[in-house]
Amino acid sequence: MKINPVEIILAKRNGAKIGKEALSAFIRGYLDGAIPDYQMSALLMAIYFQGMDKDEIQALTLCYIDSGQRIVFTGDLPTADKHSTGGVGDKISLMLAPIAAACGLYVPMISGRGLGHTGGTLDKLESIPGFQTRYDTAGFQQMVERQGLAMVGQSATLVPADKMIYALRDVTATVESSGLITASIMSKKIAEGARSLVIDLKVGSGAFMPDLAHADVLAESLIDTGAGFGQKVSVVFSNMNSPLGQYVGNALEVIEAIEYLKGNPLPDTEEITNALVTQMLLNAGLATDPTQAQTKIDQVMQSGKALQKFEEMVIGQGGDPRVIENYALFDGARYEVPVKAERDGFVGHIDARQIGYALIRIHAGRMKVSDVLDYGSGAHLMTKIGNRVKAGETIGTVFANDESKAIEVSQLIRAAYHISPEPVSDQPLILKIRTSQ
């Protein structure tokens, strides 16, 4: 189909629906260089304002998938994956995938890197000496079929259209569109061969989705699009009003995940992980109800099978499995600077975004894609919402290899804790769950 790009931009700008063929021609034109960045960015901004309907989102998702390879697992493997809209201290993938694989699921997880205030699973895993995340499609598929799970980066042959367009959205203020977000998430999760998908949709001031109403629109779009491709999708709406777990930082979070898999409790992270794995087991038919799913989870945790799956993955991807017993093999930090409470009172709101940005100064996160990370740096944040604190009490610790920067970060984290004179009751972690019919 021969198209006039200006007419398509104009039609979307004026609120019209873009047909399947026209959309596909536009995306192909962009990929082969016939349509320049400036026309794509104008279309993206028009989509931001006018939205896309169910058919258009479906068509765009298909365009993304068709731009590259698509993995088809042999047999009827119960493949399932999880996607998170991104948080601070969110190491759930590191626990969820081994638990799910130990329960009999196959988890083909394509993960991302940290940018801005949010961390990335690939960066965390690469803090394990030797751990590899670059695999081609065939290598990735083999690992998943052999060991039940693998966590790799997006290869150039998987949904390249999304890769290019996401990079453009990032620099043109067109990220926050539920249609574009849906196509970006779902294309990757369908192309990677996951038969079902659970989404950890963070809601709250520190998250991508400011409120439940916006989150509901996105959830419906994700579920509908999955249905169009025969993929079962569940969305767990989780409250994002403080960092998850107690540690933020790459090696620190891997250690925390290992500790959890060894049986050490981690209340908030556990609640969300269990809810997500439960949905995965239900969608794959490996459990008939949430109680049965929870029993399976408890079994693989108690038997050590979940930890064993984690070890298999580390070995399978070239990492040093001795880290599981010897945390000294991770990069460390020379300096520890305490974070002290500003005043007496109760921890109200914790600004997770502000903490994420502060930690970039000690290279626990990155501002631009090219920034180099310090895997050993980060923070221990043991104080949670609702906790009573006294002025000057240690509420956290910053770990870094630059002492003056560590002091700066400690002060910025202190400012991210809002301490109220009145008792504060904690909010529920899981707000609701929506799932395909």
Add this chain to the structure above:
Amino acid sequence: MKINPVEIILAKRNGAKIGKEALSAFIRGYLDGAIPDYQMSALLMAIYFQGMDKDEIQALTLCYIDSGQRIVFTGDLPTADKHSTGGVGDKISLMLAPIAAACGLYVPMISGRGLGHTGGTLDKLESIPGFQTRYDTAGFQQMVERQGLAMVGQSATLVPADKMIYALRDVTATVESSGLITASIMSKKIAEGARSLVIDLKVGSGAFMPDLAHADVLAESLIDTGAGFGQKVSVVFSNMNSPLGQYVGNALEVIEAIEYLKGNPLPDTEEITNALVTQMLLNAGLATDPTQAQTKIDQVMQSGKALQKFEEMVIGQGGDPRVIENYALFDGARYEVPVKAERDGFVGHIDARQIGYALIRIHAGRMKVSDVLDYGSGAHLMTKIGNRVKAGETIGTVFANDESKAIEVSQLIRAAYHISPEPVSDQPLILKIRTSQ
């Protein structure tokens, strides 16, 4: 000022106002290549949706002006210009400028070329053998000061920011924004040194502005912006429901304008031209009321002084003045093909846009900037709205150098005439006039 372009796009996308310094830094960044096309086009689309307030339009206009040279005429010359939002058969500039100059005004007219269905004054003038339209700022200023009028193309040194951004808007469906239109028109008209400006704002189905409500928003924005730069602006809202005059085509329209200046009547064009020149004379203080202005216009028409100004301009810009007496010196057309009425009835609506596009096939207009024109081709359209016609009656003539194309165009023009069985009353040509206080 150092800016983050993404933050500025994001702010506008979210409906915020962009500050003067930020806007100016964005435009400068774009001009020097630091900000790429794709960020500019995203900003333009965000502006399309969120609009700009008075201050932002004023600031953008100033950015455009400051990107190049600004002409300052010597002394207190009563400089005045006209701008038209574009029409089919619109040869008003060719008559208005000589009349205005004959009345004592100085008209520094920077004109454009035809594109799509609308024609351009520069193309029409270049159908006169030898006529030059490329002058630098100093040469243009000298001609205006010497002969009272000049019509040239936009030089590279005059508002280059508008030139670049207009080219980008054209290919990203971001033309139709009243704020962007205002900055584009007003920056040129202020930089060229016109102390007052009259705008022929075409309203109607065939025009840029579909209805009076949209036209009113643009008119107010033009008047306000002019006021901010000390320029008096009048807006004449004219009905654009049929081609203006009887001829469409480059040489054909110049001949029609010369005929008019020689005293041959041309009712619709005359009414609009007189209304526009009247506003120019009132704004410059060369007339105290419309009656006095009309008397002046009648005098210069009857005395031949207007025609003489036209001749002075042709000579001044290197054209052959003998064309005024000998139309055979213009390019001609080998073939004449009649346009016949489809049925008995009354001419209702005439689709001027459709006629403009049809004439591109015989090179009377162009589809892309690089298309070459045939000055001699065009059409004579003697039948006006309200006229009674009989089936098969000749309602027009196509002039072309390719007979089969001429037949095609004749059929397309026939289809542009909507003939109603009921009598049709013509609509008023001038809908209203708004002017600065």
